[in-house]
Amino acid sequence: MSFREKSTWITFVLLLVVFGYYFVSVGAQMIRPVHPHTNFFMLFLVLLIIIVVMEIVLHAIAASRTPGEARKPQDERESLIALRAKRPAFFVLMTGVFMSVAVAHLGVGVWPLINAMVFAIWLGELTNFGAQLYYYRRET
Secondary structure: OOHHHHHHHHHHHHHHHHHHHHHHHHHHHHHOOOOOOOOHHHHHHHHHHHHHHHHHHHHHHHHHHOHHHHHOOOOHHHHHHHHHHHHHHHHHHHHHHHHHHHHHHOOOOHHHHHHHHHHHHHHHHHHHHHHHHHHHHHHO
16 A cells, blocks of 8 residues: 555545544534534534644654655656546535535524535545545556
8 A cells, every 4th residue: 555545544534533523513413402502613623633633643654654655756646546536526515515505595594504515525525535545446
């Protein structure tokens, strides 16, 4: 497994787990409010800091295991994989954007609209990294 594939796995799993937790928490609160004073903005910031720190630590560990490969520039195959993964991610993102517009017309307020937009971005990025992982496995 190349360094870039390991890097893609790290980012994909961290995005899935960390922001998956956030969206499950937000969704549960919207469906059945248990703690009306839950500050989801602070939760978002804390999770954002956690994901940045974990990305740095895990990428440093992965780079230290194969330092020569980590310093190499992207080859043609890796560039093509990254490029091919953008297409499905774009369609997922655009679908999410149009669904966010639908949320805006429901008149539910700013906070659900912001969460809908962030959810669309999250799904788009998961699709991007998931497609990259698919193409890495398929091309080898």
